[in-house]
Amino acid sequence: MLYRILAVGDVVGQSGVRHLAKHLRAAQKLYGAHFTVVNGENAQMVGLTREDAEAMFAAGADVVTLGNHAFGRAQIASFLDDCPYLLRPANLGERAPGRGYGVFPCGRVEIGVLNLIGRVDMRVQSDNPFRAADKLLAAADKPRFTLVDFHAEATSEKLALAHYLDGRVSALWGTHTHVPTADETVFPKGTGYLSDLGMTGSVNGVLGVEAAQSVEGFLGGLPGRYRDAGGACKLQGALFTLDDATGLCVAVERVDIR
Numbered sequence: 001m002l003y004r005i006l007a008v009g010d011v012v013g014q015s016g017v018r019h020l021a022k023h024l025r026a027a028q029k030l031y032g033a034h035f036t037v038v039n040g041e042n043a044q045m046v047g048l049t050r051e052d053a054e055a056m057f058a059a060g061a062d063v064v065t066l067g068n069h070a071f072g073r074a075q076i077a078s079f080l081d082d083c084p085y086l087l088r089p090a091n092l093g094e095r096a097p098g099r100g101y102g103v104f105p106c107g108r109v110e111i112g113v114l115n116l117i118g119r120v121d122m123r124v125q126s127d128n129p130f131r132a133a134d135k136l137l138a139a140a141d142k143p144r145f146t147l148v149d150f151h152a153e154a155t156s157e158k159l160a161l162a163h164y165l166d167g168r169v170s171a172l173w174g175t176h177t178h179v180p181t182a183d184e185t186v187f188p189k190g191t192g193y194l195s196d197l198g199m200t201g202s203v204n205g206v207l208g209v210e211a212a213q214s215v216e217g218f219l220g221g222l223p224g225r226y227r228d229a230g231g232a233c234k235l236q237g238a239l240f241t242l243d244d245a246t247g248l249c250v251a252v253e254r255v256d257i258r
């Protein structure tokens with residue numbers, strides 16, 4: 001049987017959360033998605049609250065992953081400990097609240113979801129994601145499918161990790177840059193890949209942030225706390241088609257709903 005996994009790029013601001021709530025169910029139906037992973041690190045622009053996570057689950061996310069802004073709103077820490085469906089990057093280390101890997105039922109199979117963070121230009125203390133992946137994939141009672149959200153800036157780091165894990169995970173996609181890439185592919189040993197999913201939120205603005213505010217920051221002014229650009233929104237991500245006979249990927253397509 002083929003399983004279709006919908007991966008959704010960083011939800012930015014309350015306009016992103018609302019857009020997800022409005023369109024995710026229809027997208028799941030349209031694409032015949034069996035399982036959905038949403039990156040939610042920017043629901044409050046920097047970080048998210050428990051209410052945001054619950055809104056994303058209510059919208060249809062099976063698992064919400066995070067990134068460098070995981071703890072932008074510190075009150076999320078206790079919910080990270082309590083909620084197995086909310087993951088922060090596994091390689092943030094053992095002192096961080098919550099967890100970075102989980103195994104979830106989906107029909108007749110189990111799906112492992114691993115959230116990792118890169119180390120190139122990320123300004124976050126983290127362990128080596130390649131070694132962290134080795135450790136987690138070796139320790140885990142291998143579920144039929146394994147998905148990886150690699151939250152990273154550098155395309156080189158994302159591609160290198162995908163090569164390193166080719167054949168060992170079903171799909172690996174990048175998040176964080178908020179700009180989708182056009183390099184969807186299935187690697188030689190069967191791992192589905194896309195360097196970046198893009199974002200869910202305002203079409204205008206700078207990566208979801210109000211444009212004038214971002215420009216002010218680059219001119220040397222004090223931009224202050226990020227404001228949601230609002231207005232027309234998009235939902236971006238990718239659909240990975242996985243075969244339960246092999247545990248690997250047979251097709252990848254990009255998703256962009258406006």
Ligand SMILES: [Fe+2]
Nearest residue numbers: 067068069176
């Ligand atoms: Fe990020």
Ligand SMILES: [Fe+2]
Nearest residue numbers: 010041042176
């Ligand atoms: Fe982000």
